[in-house]
Amino acid sequence: MFSSLSQKSRVVIAFACVYFFWGSTYSVIRIANAHLAPPLVGAIRTLFSALLIGGICLMRGIRLRVSFRAAWRLALVGVLIMTANNVLLIWAETKVATGYASLVIAMIPILIALMETTLPGGERMNLRGWLGTLLGALGMLVLLWPTLHRAHGSEQRSLFGFLLLFGAALSFAVGSVLMRRFDLQVDTFVATAWQIGSAGVVNLILATAGGCFRTAQWTTSELLAIVYLAVFGTVVGLSAYIYLLQNVAVTKVSTYAFVNPIVAVLIGVALFHERLAPAELAGMALIVASVATVILSRRTSAATPSDPLLEFPIEE
Secondary structure, three states: OHOOOOHHHHHHHHHHHHHHHHHHHHHHHHOOOOOOOHHHHHHHHHHHHHHHHHHHHHOOOOOOOOOOOHHHHHHHHHHHHHHHHHHHHHHHHOOOOOHHHHHHHHHHHHHHHHHHEEEEEEEEOOHHHHHHHHHHHHHHHHHHHHHHOOOOHHHHHHHHHHHHHHHHHHHHHHHHHHOOOOOOOOOOOHHHHHHHHHHHHHHHHHHHHOOHHHHHHOHHHHHHHHHHHHHHHHHHHHHHHHHHHOOOHHHHOOOOOHHHHHHHHHHHHHHHOOOHHHHHHHHHHHHHHHHHHHHOOOOOOOOOOOHHHOOOOOOO
């Protein structure tokens, strides 16, 4: 039925999937980790996602076998983006609101741009990019101001959550930059299966070593939340994103990076009655504007990495 639609309709549906499903993952993560430890949530989600994506590869007749050189590099990137990034994000959401988390994670494109600027052969930022970076730094300061102004009790909890989120964002940014430089000529779904599968194994080891299975309280809502993250957050969102990269200019596709935080904040308000302080709302506006400025300042002629999933931050 999807193939019978016009290309314009398919593009609209794909954008809706990326905007909504990736924006909703922050709230779904909060449901998933209510009684399950972050490594366990990450392990179940990544292993299930890897099985689904591996099945897609087999259905398409694509071999999952890669060289040893490609395997360890894909595994390294996978651990950075779906173990360090994902587990830290899940942990942080036990400390801070979902909308707050989405705003800090939204800074990933700026971190990537800064890394590219400092690395040999990296893409240099123009004046608009630097202005966007400075605006993002100001937005982070405004976002953190209520926490820094009263550093005690719940504010200390929020500060710790921010540090976890920054670590998550930094891990994803490093993984993205490494993937661009590895330049592996591997099918996108095969690369993603290896990345997520490797992270799933590491997450499972962490969950087992940490005794997460013994303390887990399994509920239907949490299991359904993990299934949602795997199916809609990863597989459907990824497929829609790849389709957009193949049919729409990358600067338009990357608009999800500053739309997702808005979706996350609205869903957090609707489901959990979360409220951002006035200073945090101001920080949100500055961060969204800064991410948009940096992304739109990128040269559209820049080469797309071999795994387009890592061109910009994906849902968490």
